[in-house]
Amino acid sequence: MLEKLIKAARREVKADLVLKNASYVDVFTGKIRKGDIAVVGEKIVGTGEYDGKEEIDCTSLTVLPGYIDGHVHIESSQLSPEEFASLIVPRGTCTIIADPHEITNVCGMAGCEYIATASKNVPMDVMLQLPSCVPATPFETSGAILGGKDIEENITKDYIFGLGEFMNYPGVLFCDPDVIRKLEAAHAAGKVIDGHAPNVYGNDLNAYLCGGISTDHECVTEEEIEEKISKGMYVHIRHGSSTQNLGNAKYITPANMRRFLLCTDDRHAADLKSKGHLDDALRRLVADGLDPVTAVTCATLNAAECYGLKFRGGIAPFWLADLVVVDDLKNFNAQYVIKNGKVVAKDGKPLFDTSKRYLPKSVLNTVHVKDLKAEDFVLKINSNKAKAMTIEPGGVVTGCEIVDVHHENGDVAVKGTDLLKLAVVERHKMTGNIGKALFKGYGLKGGAMGITIAHDSHNIILLGDDNAAMAKAANTLKEIGGGMVIVDSASGQVHSLTLDIGGLMSSRDAEGLQHDSKQLIERAHSMGVKREYEAFMSLAFLSLAVIPKLKIVDKGLFDVEKFAFTEIEA
């Protein structure tokens, strides 16, 4: 193999592909250089003057190393890995550090295996982090549990790259034996452990880092970034759909620059399609005043170094030929994307087969509930005052408001009020668990809606003012194998959208999915859901029992601040 590279580097034979007369970003010296870039097989063999069997004139273009997303959950796009790649590879992303936390909460290791295998269908390297916190909390029923023993057994697998974001920082600080076992297994295997530790400082941060954790994508303040970097962490600059901290780039200095990476964490298909992926982050960072070469270095070499990806993230002989050819360092419009030495996208369009999909049975039909009836949603409250959940538009933090409740036939009467019933129906183990709560101010009238994306255990979350419609919504979700649904009590009409992969992602293409998704969202608004909410997706976080204040899981109402279940009665 090496002979071919060496002979081409010395121009004894033609290179396979040459980017002629390019400007290119040299991330090693921080300069923009000029020359031909020669590629043989998967490798760059040289910069300078070269002839190729295939040549691309890059006279007025700039070549960058392929981007590396330092932390991403593919599931947040609601797309299959193949379709996800078809959106982001043409933007210039060649490698992602992916944590399949959501699908693993539903399907266990079969979810990891699915993402790993599906990713092989596309020209993008998916470095798979074994999810470290499945389930996220012990207070809910998830589809799978990955305990210390499971981490030990799986962390050494070929398709597992490292250990995913360690969200359970109290578990680290309090030396939970199962947590310690997970961390020690990852160390024994020599794997990188991603972190997640918002607002952890001082001695607690020291203790968390003594778990051998390397990264954080949650920090936003100068103080937190400074402390985390000074304690050896890599810090991600995040460009998700909801969670953004591009402002972190303000704190980059020449001395700490190598510790910054870019990531997207959670990014929706609509944003990927209309705005882009890391290319959009680069565009915005540069518009905000960051030196473009610095921005590119964060998106490439720094990530490669953090994750120990050798010979990747730079344009140099023997380095992986993952290259992005852009119009300029302002717009970052990708004209060509080269992955492993092959042109895989041109003018923002994929040149690879995007129709090939891996779809194993193990991730399909994941909604396991008995047939539900109207009476399953009767809510008995032994008081005239109750706690109702509220949520700010655009946020994931919930509030708790004390409301007056009216009773009718042993049920709470919500019709015609500003209250709705909220229910989390366990959908993995057929436990029959239904957690119930009141929800104020969302606006839905005359029906019910539901979704099988409910962080992080992804049970069914339902909302409605009509028990029968709620039952119908749940039963429809079972029928379609997961997704989103809305039921109109008056007309009896049911509208749904299928997310067949684990109830989280669709095996369809992005365009069709988005079209149907928009229609369903519009229908929710037409039934009263206030336009300041993201109709369905705002519901998906009402069950996330690690974010304040009041949450609902399949086992009941949960007070995050007290970190305990609570009564609905006020």
Add this chain to the structure above:
Amino acid sequence: MLEKLIKAARREVKADLVLKNASYVDVFTGKIRKGDIAVVGEKIVGTGEYDGKEEIDCTSLTVLPGYIDGHVHIESSQLSPEEFASLIVPRGTCTIIADPHEITNVCGMAGCEYIATASKNVPMDVMLQLPSCVPATPFETSGAILGGKDIEENITKDYIFGLGEFMNYPGVLFCDPDVIRKLEAAHAAGKVIDGHAPNVYGNDLNAYLCGGISTDHECVTEEEIEEKISKGMYVHIRHGSSTQNLGNAKYITPANMRRFLLCTDDRHAADLKSKGHLDDALRRLVADGLDPVTAVTCATLNAAECYGLKFRGGIAPFWLADLVVVDDLKNFNAQYVIKNGKVVAKDGKPLFDTSKRYLPKSVLNTVHVKDLKAEDFVLKINSNKAKAMTIEPGGVVTGCEIVDVHHENGDVAVKGTDLLKLAVVERHKMTGNIGKALFKGYGLKGGAMGITIAHDSHNIILLGDDNAAMAKAANTLKEIGGGMVIVDSASGQVHSLTLDIGGLMSSRDAEGLQHDSKQLIERAHSMGVKREYEAFMSLAFLSLAVIPKLKIVDKGLFDVEKFAFTEIEA
């Protein structure tokens, strides 16, 4: 294990050792910070405020990460690894990337095994690079040959860290199959390959790098450094005894800084003892105007990153507790050195047992020659004009001068002239090979001298104006098992110094060795060797057939520029 760290980090228990109230260099942000540094077992557990079972007041001191020497041949000190460590650990060096190229040329893999095992006696991490070029050239007889097959068999061994400096760059450029085999074996094992490619530029450099080579410690010009770094290499700043390029630090910029390392390559015991090791490099770099934090970062984090040494080279929780406590960032006088969390040196003195020595038979008695006689050194030249080797003081490049020769009994008569006879006696395989040459201007009169250090095959190199004295010198070297010798024809006296380990290094302590070495050198000067030469060590490079111009090996006189053997007759 992690519990202990975490609990101490949270101050639930006392740390094992705390450096109280220290200033410390934060290599991640380039700042000097203030605080306590807490250590448990081998790890740093936190910075901030801590109490320890043992505490060291560092109020007026500065703490740095332990230094990492990016490339060193221990053999050049003529000391055992244990004694070598006793000199450099108290200076602050905690890790070395060691290439046992010399001892392996003599003893083969037994040489590597020896260095690896001996190193375990001392508190210093020796990352052993498997020598890639044994022998250095095919034109001489070495004690061992490590071919592609040998590299394949040994590169995966536990005690082998990577592949040593790949000096045979023509072999890479011309795709020598055995060279390719070595490189591919190292890649398959995922090992770092060190480079050595002086004055290789452009497409040839691209081709060399296509061998997957990561570092270079030979470059000195801005142009070469710039090109090598821009092509993804790490560049060493070298502080050897003879070969120095501290001036490379002038070319450090904030953007390329992370690609610079420090190394010593070849450093004599006398320099280690009187001036120091990397501490001396730091002192001089800072005196020359380099920012001290930058200098420290090159000597620590950068080297760790280059060689993939995780959690090493910085002061942070979970990072290895290799620490140097210095007086200030100008003098770098090490007050304490902490290795793996233990105080191993204080006030420049080792606190560890330096008397323990591993001394296997496999590296002893390595001088294998038949008994030599005066007539073995008869030099027949079929001309009155001959080529004589010359050498500039302080250099390793030799010259070629055409001289008149006088014959006497079928031998060249050198007595009373400015010429001496030079001979390389093969000492590994009993081949009986003796390469002979003339040497002009060295000054020795009335006797002979010899040494078993003769780069890189380390045969016996002899010099004299008296055949019988030359034979006596060779026989003495055999008798003592290698070392240095001087024979006075007039008195018949023989003075010698034993280098029992492979004929290269002594198992004695540095002090005694240096004392005897000085005496022997003085004796050489008293017998006429000009004081501008390093009496014995200048001889050791006369056989190095990769450095111009005229060299002598056991198979004959070698013209390096023509890369072929040559006649002595002019």
